[in-house]
Amino acid sequence: MRTVLDLLRLLADRADGHGSAAELERAAAELADSDPEAGALALRIRTAMDAGRRRESELAALVEIARDLASESDTGSVLDTIVRRARALLGTDIAYLTLYDAERGDTYMRVTAGSVSYRFQTLRLPLGAGLGGLVAASRAPHWTGRYAGDGRYRHTDEIDTAVGEEGIVAICGTPLLVDDEFVGVLFAANRSARPFTPDDVALLGSLAALAAVSLVQTRRLTDTAETLQALRGAHAAIGEAADAHDRFAGVVLAGGDVGDIAEALGRLLGGWVTVLDADGTPVARYGPVPERLDAAAALRRAGEAAGAGRPVAVPCAGGARVVAVIAGGQRLGTLLLGGLGEHGDGPANGGSGAPAEPAELSAELSAEPAELSAGQVRTVERAAMVTALVLLFTQRAAESDRRDRADALAELLAATGPPRPATLGRIGALGVSARRRHVLLVCRCAPGRVRAVSREAATLGGRPGLVAERDGAVVVLLPGDDPAAAGARLARPASGPDPDDGVTVGAAGPFRPADGADRALAEARRSVEALLALDRAGEAAAAADLGFAGLLLGERPDVAGYVTSILGPVAEHDERRGSDLLRTLEAYYAAGASPTRAAAALHVHVNTVAQRLDRVGSLLGPSWQEPDRSLEVQLALRLHRLGASGRT
Structure with missing residues (x-):
């Protein structure tokens, strides 16, 4: 028979982890027959002990789980x-x-x-x-x-x-x-x-x-790690941009221009770069610039990006990125870049600093622009700022030079007769040789086109050329002997889409600036006004090219030259063949352009007159009897007779 002492011994063994739960339950059941309260108490103690042991196990498991979770860094x-x-x-x-x-x-x-x-x-x-x-x-x-x-x-x-x-x-x-x-x-x-x-x-x-x-x-922890990573990336991007800035600054301090900056940027990004000026004209390039690129879309996007007030590389239709070059709120130009990372630290297919042809910027590409890293974005921003400074300095230097040249030319044109030595010294400092032969052009165009024509004219003569705006016209002094040929480089008729695009040029010369330019200016002005009066807008001509009008307008009319230009082929034929074509022409016009009356005056058959007139037509051209040309021929005949009378 189990006793209470036996039951306590089994409970103690159970507490130490050695006892059997089944044996403890049998002992409690046997004891319950003699002492029900003691048996029930023993079972309660066993249940509490099992619950405590289970809680210890669960607590240990929770501690182990906490240790495992602490070692995990990923969600x-x-x-x-x-x-x-x-x-x-x-x-x-x-x-x-x-x-x-x-x-x-x-x-x-x-x-x-x-x-x-x-x-x-x-x-x-x-x-x-x-x-x-x-x-x-x-x-x-x-x-x-x-x-x-x-x-x-x-x-x-x-x-x-x-x-x-x-x-x-x-x-x-x-x-x-x-x-x-x-x-x-x-x-x-x-x-x-x-x-x-x-x-x-x-x-x-x-x-x-x-x-x-x-x-x-x-x-x-993940957010903190991402923040730290972002900070490290930003720090690296700042360092990368600082290195790029030093490189660009070194280029400028070494006397480099926008082409050198484009090359430095292209090498840093491993792509191609094109620089456009404020008018959208390519002025520099580096790397294999695509032959088909939508420049108009790039300029539109550059205009939108300029609104940010700072350089921003925005995607552009055509597989490129476009950056507005801004200084003082003014857009001075545009950077176009693409092919990033494709060409390493150097130009593919032979990078060149030569300007891109406008035809290369004509159509769209289908490629999407590559994404820029934070460091690349900062590098591009630095390049745009340095490019803006270079363009601004260049623009201001060009503007100062333009003013100096305009003032010097105005001083030369204001002199009556030979200019003062100070004036000659001033234009000489600008590269103009006062003893060399020059031509003078007066260009008439729409008021809104004066500045553009001035810029275009400034590129014709290079350093020896002078350009000034005077009385609503553009006046150009260029070294040379052929005024009409020089004027033809600027003259152009108005185009259909832009009726204000026409430029009419009157030319004079050659002359030496040391002798004065006032007479050449007056003659060039008369020539351009004559062109406009004769409905020949968009053309270029000197007084000698205007026929009888040139005789009236020219400062020193070349009568002999005019006669030769009109009747030269006929006079040469008479001298070589012993014919009488000039006399026949005089009789023809004296008879009111009647071959019959001319034949009577010359005492020849009418068929002879007809044959002679056919020969004149072959020498002067089929239009010699048209009203304007006929007037020129008759005037030349009169001047020829006057000249012949003077010689006799």
Whole structure:
């Protein structure tokens, strides 16, 4: 017969972990026959001891889980660890975790352990729907031994279908909370009707609390790491841009121009670069600039980018990036770049600093522009700023030189007769040789085109040329002997789309500036006004090219030259063949252009006159009898006779 002492001995052994639970239960049952109270007390002590041992085991498991979570730095790894340990610790068929989506206002399945249904693994739970939705909405744990028939939950077809496909019967869910911040829901579930005890719910809640803290800390560590990485990237980008700035500054200090900056930028980015001036004209290039690029679209995009007030590399239709070159709020030019990283530290296909031809910038490319790193963005910004400074200095130097040349030419033109030595010294300092032969051009155009024509004229003579705006016209002094040929380089008729595009040029010379330019200016002015009066706008001519009008306008009319230009072929024929074509022409016009009366005056047959006139036509051209040309011929005949009379 068991005694109370035997029972105490078995309890002591059980407490030390050596005793048998079955033997303890038999001893308590035997003792209950003689002492029911002692037997019941023994069973209570055993139950409490088992519960304590289980809590110790659970606590040890939680400590181990916390240690595992502390070693994880990735959010995904933390979640996997939580769900696997929850399934193992509670001994359930399935464990899973949903996370809260603040933007959509629901929770979504993030990780599962033991699940086999894809529908279940991709399930989203609206707040308040199903057991998980109720946990999320109430921020309190809920559990059920048979979910399908539990009326406490708002069932939906989507949730019930996924739960049924997974075969889940019993579910327990508890919220993940950190300082009232709702993170998600941790679940444990079985495919059989096994009820969850309060101890199970408490254990799952402990796991959920541990998981929530670990998850939030991991997220914060990730955010901190990303912030540090961004700071390191920004620091590297700043260093890269500083190195680029030093390189660009070195180029400028060494006397480099925009072409050298384009080359430096192209080498740094490993791509091609084109620099356009304010008018969209290519002024420099580096690398294999595409032959088909939409320059008009680039300029439009540059105009949009200029609104930012600082250099911004924006994508441009045509596979390039466009950067507005800005200084003092003024757009001085445009950088076009592309092919980044394709050509290394050097030009592909033979990079060149030569300006791109406008035809190379005519059509679109289909390629998309490459993305720029933070360092590349800063490098491009530095290049645009340095380019703006170079262009600004160049523009101001060119403007100063233009003013000096305009003032010098105005001083030369204002002199009556030979200019003062100071004037000659001033134009000599600008590269004009006062003893060399020059021509003078007076260009008439629409008022809005004066500046453009001035810029174009300044490129004709290079350093020895002078350009000034005077009385609404552009006056140009160029070295040379052929005034008409020089004027033809600037003259052009008005085009259909732009009626103000025409330029009419009167020319004079050659002359020597040391002798004065006032007479040449007056003659060039008379020539351009004569062209406009004769409806010959868009042409260039000197007085000698205007026929009889030139005789009236020229400062020193060349009568002999005029006669030769009109009648030279006929006079030469008479001298060579002994013919009488000039006399026949005089008789023809004296007879009122009547071959019959001319034949009578010459005492020859009318057919002879006709034959002679045919020969004149072959020498002067088929239009010699047209009104304007006929007037020129008659005037030349009169001057020829006057000249002949003077010689006799």
